[in-house]
Amino acid sequence: MPILKNNMEEKKVRNIINGTVIDHIKPNCAMKVLSILKDIDQECLIVCINTDSKKYGRKDVIKIENKFLQENEYNELALISPEATISMIKDGKITSKEKVKTPTHIKGIGKCKNPRCITNCQDIETEFDVENGDKIILRCVYCESTNEYKN
Ligand SMILES: [Zn+2]
Structure with a gap:
């Protein structure tokens, strides 16, 4: 067989x-x-x-x-x-x-879309608060720009 x-x-x-x-x-x-x-x-x-x-x-x-x-x-x-x-x-x-549980805060994942954000100008790890609604929104803790998380 x-x-x-x-x-x-x-x-x-x-x-x-x-x-x-x-x-x-x-x-x-x-x-x-x-x-x-x-x-x-x-x-x-x-x-x-x-x-x-x-x-x-x-x-x-x-x-x-x-x-x-x-x-x-x-x-x-x-x-x-x-x-x-x-x-x-x-x-x-x-x-x-x-x-898995959607995190409320992430560090070192993704990039801030604001070109003048300190994380894009200096060697600083990105950090975001995560807002979980219809879309996942990442709010930069340094400049408060909102970044939509896209796959
Ligand atoms: Zn930023």
Whole structure:
């Protein structure tokens, strides 16, 4: 039964032993999410784009061996895909699973659109208050410019 064997092989590949599963990513946003994750060049990555989702029709999924999200990565993921869920896997078991929460404040993510803002003139990390409505608005804490967050 070669088909059965292939299915089993595939299943083995799909499960990671230690690392993070990011599920329910907005369809076609997986590459954007990968672009914000650090230190994953050497890790085993499994990416599914436009796979079936019971809840949303379509979704992207990323699984990464030996990777646990840092605060900034978590915050940016929440901006890119507010419905995403993060599962941490240790020794083959899910140790935690949660939906991302939109941050109220971010540091070191994005760029202020005001060319005269101090963050664009000096070596200062950007910092924004996040207003979460129909659109996500980032208000610069230095010059108070409002910047719409766009994927
Ligand atoms: Zn600014």
